[in-house]
Amino acid sequence: EAGVAQSPRYKIIEKRQSVAFWCNPISGHATLYWYQQILGQGPKLLIQFQNNGVVDDSQLPKDRFSAERLKGVDSTLKIQPAKLEDSAVYLCASSSTTGQYNEQFFGPGTRLTVL
């Protein structure tokens, strides 16, 4: 079974530029998550999708971050414009449902450096 795919693996941009990350979840997984992990901290949930609908985006900085999951499969996360404090690893995860006892499967992440 193929795991969660993410690209790119690394990205370096200047502040105020825009950037986009892509995620392809495990086949058949209805729930997709985007996390931000700052160095030395645990992952922080940015947005959660159930199929192509948003379940939770309470911690997404909506003035600069956006995400979509068209057709309920792969997803993109965009930052526009980027700030220095956006430097982090962006993790995508998926699970089979939004049910109570599901484990999440994580992709390798995209390491973003904002200069």
Place this chain on the structure above:
Amino acid sequence: SQQGEEDPQALSIQEGENATMNCSYKTSINNLQWYRQNSGRGLVHLILIRSNEREKHSGRLRVTLDTSKKSSSLLITASRAADTASYFCATVTSGTYKYIFGTGTRLKVLA
């Protein structure tokens, strides 16, 4: 911050010793999960304990949960160099099923 707290922040032990790390959280939970993160394999799920369970075992892992104290512990027995990683607890809140990760414990196992 919504994140749970884990302690210790860092732990260094010899191969063969046991490692214990603790997680405290703030909300009412449905279940609590432990994940491991290292550079080679990213974040990987280790074990899940439901809110009505007090203890669970999986191989060399033992997890306990005390909902009255809002705390959990992860014990790794007979540690190996390959256990070197960061370990995170993740709580799944009751009702909303929202995942909240802790701050993590960095474990180093010396050969």
